[in-house]
Amino acid sequence: MDRRKMVIIGAGSAMFTQGLLADLIISGRPWKVGLVDIAPQALAVAEGLARRMVAAKEADILLEASTDRREVLPGADIVVTTIGVGGRKAWLADVVIPRKYGVYQPVGDSVMAGGISRALRMVPAMVDIARDVLRLAPQARFYNYANPLTVNCWAVRKATGADIVGLCIGTHHVVQELAAFIGVPSSEVTALACGLNHFTWVWDLRWRGQDAWPLVREKLAAEKARLGSGGRPDDLAPGGDTTLMDEDAVARTFVASNPFSWSLFEAYGAYPAVNDRHVIEFFPERFPQGSYHGKVLGLSAFSVEQVIEHGDRIYESMRAQAMGEIPLDERVFERAAGEHSQLVEITQAIEEDSRKCYFADLPNRGTVPNLPQEAVLEMSCVATARGLRPIAMPDFPDLLAAPLLRKIAAQALTVEAALTGSRRLFVEAILADGSVSDPATAAKLADELLREQKEHLPQFS
Numbered sequence: 001m002d003r004r005k006m007v008i009i010g011a012g013s014a015m016f017t018q019g020l021l022a023d024l025i026i027s028g029r030p031w032k033v034g035l036v037d038i039a040p041q042a043l044a045v046a047e048g049l050a051r052r053m054v055a056a057k058e059a060d061i062l063l064e065a066s067t068d069r070r071e072v073l074p075g076a077d078i079v080v081t082t083i084g085v086g087g088r089k090a091w092l093a094d095v096v097i098p099r100k101y102g103v104y105q106p107v108g109d110s111v112m113a114g115g116i117s118r119a120l121r122m123v124p125a126m127v128d129i130a131r132d133v134l135r136l137a138p139q140a141r142f143y144n145y146a147n148p149l150t151v152n153c154w155a156v157r158k159a160t161g162a163d164i165v166g167l168c169i170g171t172h173h174v175v176q177e178l179a180a181f182i183g184v185p186s187s188e189v190t191a192l193a194c195g196l197n198h199f200t201w202v203w204d205l206r207w208r209g210q211d212a213w214p215l216v217r218e219k220l221a222a223e224k225a226r227l228g229s230g231g232r233p234d235d236l237a238p239g240g241d242t243t244l245m246d247e248d249a250v251a252r253t254f255v256a257s258n259p260f261s262w263s264l265f266e267a268y269g270a271y272p273a274v275n276d277r278h279v280i281e282f283f284p285e286r287f288p289q290g291s292y293h294g295k296v297l298g299l300s301a302f303s304v305e306q307v308i309e310h311g312d313r314i315y316e317s318m319r320a321q322a323m324g325e326i327p328l329d330e331r332v333f334e335r336a337a338g339e340h341s342q343l344v345e346i347t348q349a350i351e352e353d354s355r356k357c358y359f360a361d362l363p364n365r366g367t368v369p370n371l372p373q374e375a376v377l378e379m380s381c382v383a384t385a386r387g388l389r390p391i392a393m394p395d396f397p398d399l400l401a402a403p404l405l406r407k408i409a410a411q412a413l414t415v416e417a418a419l420t421g422s423r424r425l426f427v428e429a430i431l432a433d434g435s436v437s438d439p440a441t442a443a444k445l446a447d448e449l450l451r452e453q454k455e456h457l458p459q460f461s
Helices: 014-027 040-057 087-099 112-136 149-160 170-181 213-231 247-256 259-268 275-282 304-322 339-352 398-420 423-433 439-452
Strands: 004-009 031-036 061-066 078-081 141-144 164-166 189-196 199-207 271-273 357-363 376-384 387-390
Touching (some): 004 014, 014 061, 014 304, 031 040, 040 304, 078 112, 087 304, 087 439, 112 141, 112 398, 112 423, 149 164, 149 398, 170 199, 170 213, 170 275, 170 357, 189 271, 189 398, 199 213, 199 398, 213 247, 247 259, 259 275, 271 275, 339 387
Parallel strands (some): 004 031, 004 078, 031 061, 141 164
Antiparallel strands (some): 189 199, 357 376, 376 387
């Protein structure tokens, strides 16, 4: 069996790297894996953890690591980007600074002022990586997981022409949740989806080929009635564990934890992925001052600081394992859910020309006629020997296209601002996004974010 080479750029994102390495080991195939991170300490953690995992299972995987991607890229069959320019410190600033201006974000990595600010940092780095991939590994399939995923892919394609594909597990997870909601095996459920990463409409849902939306509506009505009679389960933190709940409790939690997404389902007849934590960022005007069911977005609801602290605790455990300070946790070899969890499967599906369906971010190019042709969309795709190909959706409803159109316009401005270093377009992107309506306020917010993130913004110098 041929030894294929995968290069992970941003390998210091240890949780992603750990999960992907586990999947590669479980696959039983011989691999060569290149780990790249510009931060030596983060790279040492990723490499140390990877080597311990490979040794524990005596896996046929060759490892190399470097802070210089140019040393590792030659010969790559697959290149994966999962970078985060500026790290958690920069992410936190993207969220905290806008609060001074009345902008409250539960995530801040895709849209709203924080997501746009993140794009300004990410795009130059992604474009540089893409140019190296084209020069040193032109044959490689190029996958991006880094946020803002849609904007990053759009900007890279516009600046370099690289055939980059965005991957996110979120829509797949929501389809699984909808299957569990109506009490049927996820293997028997299929879906068509279209939208933007973190706001993708699951608009055609089928169980054994039949329309499943009537079952969803019936179940929703029943669960809302139970919740209305005091059946609301305890709130779960984002990513909370539902494994110990019975099916009814899981269904009630799905409804109770995502009131806005279910309200969109009732209004539009399609369910938005990826649930409230992400979707509400695409409708900032509906949550003035971050008000969300008696809580404040990013603070008491979907606390960004708590998510970052949780990530830091996980990373510290990984660091200790990588350095041999504590034993390797054997649970790392379980098929854990996460962003990484379909990449090996997709790779194999393409090799085998299996024609299996996945969700990926690719240029529209006529796939969805009522959305801009140049826009990068998250869509249902088929795995072919020629790569992931989007499924044509000539009947995608105009009703569902409408809220996407305004966000695509804001993303087009974001792409141009990030590529050109235009402060004026940065301000216009913030205004078009809708989280700020006053031009003077948008300008002040933009200037403060530019000052804070200056070291990561070479195009603005």
